[in-house]
Amino acid sequence: xxxxxxxxxxxxxARQVIDPVFLDTPLYxxxxxxxxxxxxxxxxxxxxxxxxxxxxxxxxxxxxxLADTGERAVVCASAGNLGQALAWSGRGRGLDVTVVASRxxxxxxxxxxxxxxxxxxxxDGDHEMARERAADIARRGGIRLVEDSLDIETCEGAATxxxxxxDGxxxxxxxxxxLGGGALATGVGHVLKAYAPEVxxxxxxxxxxxxxxxSWRQRRVVTTExxxxxADGVAGRRPxxxxxxxxxxxxxxxxxxxxxxxxxxxxxxLEHAGLVVEPSAALGIxxxxxxxxRFAGRHVVTIVCGGNVDLGAYHRWVGADPGHGS
Amino acid sequence: xxxxxxxxxxxxxARQVIDPVFLDTPLYxxxxxxxxxxxxxxxxxxxxxxxxxxxxxxxxxxxxxLADTGERAVVCASAGNLGQALAWSGRGRGLDVTVVASRxxxxxxxxxxxxxxxxxxxxDGDHEMARERAADIARRGGIRLVEDSLDIETCEGAATxxxxxxDGxxxxxxxxxxLGGGALATGVGHVLKAYAPEVxxxxxxxxxxxxxxxSWRQRRVVTTExxxxxADGVAGRRPxxxxxxxxxxxxxxxxxxxxxxxxxxxxxxLEHAGLVVEPSAALGIxxxxxxxxRFAGRHVVTIVCGGNVDLGAYHRWVGADPGHGS
Numbered sequence: 135x136x137x138x139x140x141x142x143x144x145x146x147x148a149r150q151v152i153d154p155v156f157l158d159t160p161l162y163x164x165x166x167x168x169x170x171x172x173x174x175x176x177x178x179x180x181x182x183x184x185x186x187x188x189x190x191x192x193x194x195x196x197x198x199x200l201a202d203t204g205e206r207a208v209v210c211a212s213a214g215n216l217g218q219a220l221a222w223s224g225r226g227r228g229l230d231v232t233v234v235a236s237r238x239x240x241x242x243x244x245x246x247x248x249x250x251x252x253x254x255x256x257x258d259g260d261h262e263m264a265r266e267r268a269a270d271i272a273r274r275g276g277i278r279l280v281e282d283s284l285d286i287e288t289c290e291g292a293a294t295x296x297x298x299x300x301d302g303x304x305x306x307x308x309x310x311x312x313l314g315g316g317a318l319a320t321g322v323g324h325v326l327k328a329y330a331p332e333v334x335x336x337x338x339x340x341x342x343x344x345x346x347x348x349s350w351r352q353r354r355v356v357t358t359e360x361x362x363x364x365a366d367g368v369a370g371r372r373p374x375x376x377x378x379x380x381x382x383x384x385x386x387x388x389x390x391x392x393x394x395x396x397x398x399x400x401x402x403x404l405e406h407a408g409l410v411v412e413p414s415a416a417l418g419i420x421x422x423x424x425x426x427x428r429f430a431g432r433h434v435v436t437i438v439c440g441g442n443v444d445l446g447a448y449h450r451w452v453g454a455d456p457g458h459g460s
Numbered sequence: 461x462x463x464x465x466x467x468x469x470x471x472x473x474a475r476q477v478i479d480p481v482f483l484d485t486p487l488y489x490x491x492x493x494x495x496x497x498x499x500x501x502x503x504x505x506x507x508x509x510x511x512x513x514x515x516x517x518x519x520x521x522x523x524x525x526l527a528d529t530g531e532r533a534v535v536c537a538s539a540g541n542l543g544q545a546l547a548w549s550g551r552g553r554g555l556d557v558t559v560v561a562s563r564x565x566x567x568x569x570x571x572x573x574x575x576x577x578x579x580x581x582x583x584d585g586d587h588e589m590a591r592e593r594a595a596d597i598a599r600r601g602g603i604r605l606v607e608d609s610l611d612i613e614t615c616e617g618a619a620t621x622x623x624x625x626x627d628g629x630x631x632x633x634x635x636x637x638x639l640g641g642g643a644l645a646t647g648v649g650h651v652l653k654a655y656a657p658e659v660x661x662x663x664x665x666x667x668x669x670x671x672x673x674x675s676w677r678q679r680r681v682v683t684t685e686x687x688x689x690x691a692d693g694v695a696g697r698r699p700x701x702x703x704x705x706x707x708x709x710x711x712x713x714x715x716x717x718x719x720x721x722x723x724x725x726x727x728x729x730l731e732h733a734g735l736v737v738e739p740s741a742a743l744g745i746x747x748x749x750x751x752x753x754r755f756a757g758r759h760v761v762t763i764v765c766g767g768n769v770d771l772g773a774y775h776r777w778v779g780a781d782p783g784h785g786s
Contacts, residue, residue: 155486155487155488160509162508169575181734182486182503183486184490186734249491250491408769441734442734
């Protein structure tokens with residue numbers, strides 16, 4: 135059993151709290167994608183739910199706990215998906231939700247946060263500035279701050295994906311996981327290492343936002359001065375020490391991919407799987423594209439973790455005419 | 461209990477035979493889509509599986525029965541989705557699968573049928589000619605012909621979607637179902653009328669392929685000379701009498717929609733739900749668009765029944781730049 139902050143019994147219990155609309159998501163082999171990549175590829179699809187990302191699993195736990203303890207308000211920083219999910223989960227439990235985001239965040243995500251009834255505050259800086267501002271709001275207002283990847287519920291929610299992957303005998307060799315703050319990677323990784331330690335857990339991060347990967351490689355927190363990636367959902371600069379500690383226990387590798395590979399990955403998911411995904415959700419395919427030999431003949435699961443995009447930008451990325459039809 | 465060829469006990473038993481990858485598909489409220497349409501819209505998503513349509517539910521039953529009885533070969537006519545699904549289900553059970561299709565069928569569907577190892581025979585005519593040719597192959601070769609919507613397994617497979625809709629207390633008022641041969645409508649309709657008779661079952665067909673809808677309205681089989689629609693999955697001309705009889709028992713209405721509405725529906729599913737769907741899967745949204753008053757304030761479920769498109773055609777339909785991002 136890996137020694138992390140996570141606990142299997144708590145992760146199992148989480149399934150009883152999370153709205154079923156976020157659970158038991160599709161997991162299926164996508165042969166056209168595999169044929170194009172030279173390996174077997176299965177998709178774990180986390181976009182077919184009311185917030186189009188996996189984040190609802192964690193926010194259901196957070197909001198449920200807050201409601202149970204009588205708290206009325208909660209604030210988080212978000213690149214957009216956590217904020218949407220917290221707004222959704224909080225609304226259903228009468229919580230007053232504030233989301234702090236960068237004003238450069240994906241417009242579609244910000245629109246949805248507002249539409250879900252949350253108070254949205256924009257900062258004139260990046261996600262790390264949003265984190266600082268959210269912490270400030272929490273301190274001043276005496277309200278609960280939700281910190282993605284640090285708060286154990288966000289990791290436990292993500293970890294329920296892991297339970298679904300190991301349900302039955304896993305037939306796959308490798309799981310590719312988008313790496314940002316680390317909740318998804320540590321959550322899913324913990325369950326895999328507990329139940330299927332032979333499965334390789336590979337985290338994938340953009341070269342333009344490499345802080346956590348560099349930290350994992352150096353086994354100490356490494357921060358960066360800036361980020362430069364279209365993968366807005368994973369663009370952090372300051373890894374959280376406790377999350378890094380967990381990641382060191384469960385990740386077999388952490389790789390960095392180029393922006394062009396992320397775009398190519400998004401295009402392949404559209405062409406071969408019919409899926410519109412946000413850049414973070416294409417990191418796994420990008421990793422295969424950058425190292426086909428490593429994955430040749432293997433069975434790889436990629437977690438399609440989010441599908442919230444500005445369609446204008448999406449069309450620019452994937453191209454209006456991808457050239458062929460199948 | 462509606463008096464059709466279907467039987468609830470058999471439909472329940474079907475769940476034990478169908479590969480779980482086709483079952484318990486996502487069902488979720490899509491608020492952005494509802495906001496754009498003036499009603500509550502829930503999506504039942506049948507595209508996140510290895511063949512990207514609901515047809516696998518039925519072909520699993522067909523192929524399982526054939527394998528159990530020792531048959532080795534099977535033939536079907538298909539616009540593309542049934543053929544893909546039968547190829548998938550047959551391959552897993554060692555069956556020799558032949559699919560007959562129009563040479564004007566969607567290229568992506570034909571490519572997938574071949575890739576799944578089925579023998580593909582193209583006819584120089586429409587789907588009705590493919591049906592004749594498939595029947596001919598079956599007769600001459602003494603092999604089993606699978607007739608979509610006539611063969612009860614195809615209806616029972618579709619009906620398992622109905623079970624998933626009525627699981628728990630249905631909160632919706634109306635279900636919109638694409639109408640082609642009728643398996644989906646009679647299958648889902650039977651279960652709804654059995655368990656939730658107050659839910660309105662509305663079938664939707666293109667104006668350019670109206671044979672079954674006209675038949676339902678006139679309560680007798682009405683054929684047409686030709687079809688003219690991009691919704692290839694539902695473009696039949698010769699309704700099957702036994703299927704019409706069932707449809708008369710379970711459908712509350714059957715409506716016809718224009719091509720422009722189908723395209724607008726596809727565009728809305730992309731913009732507001734992030735879903736790439738084939739034209740047949742947009743029929744429900746098209747019906748709402750053509751009669752907003754009828755659905756205003758109601759809770760509607762639309763079954764997104766397939767997602768196999770030629771991307772070139774898809775981009776022409778929905779437009780490269782849909783104009784706004786959310």
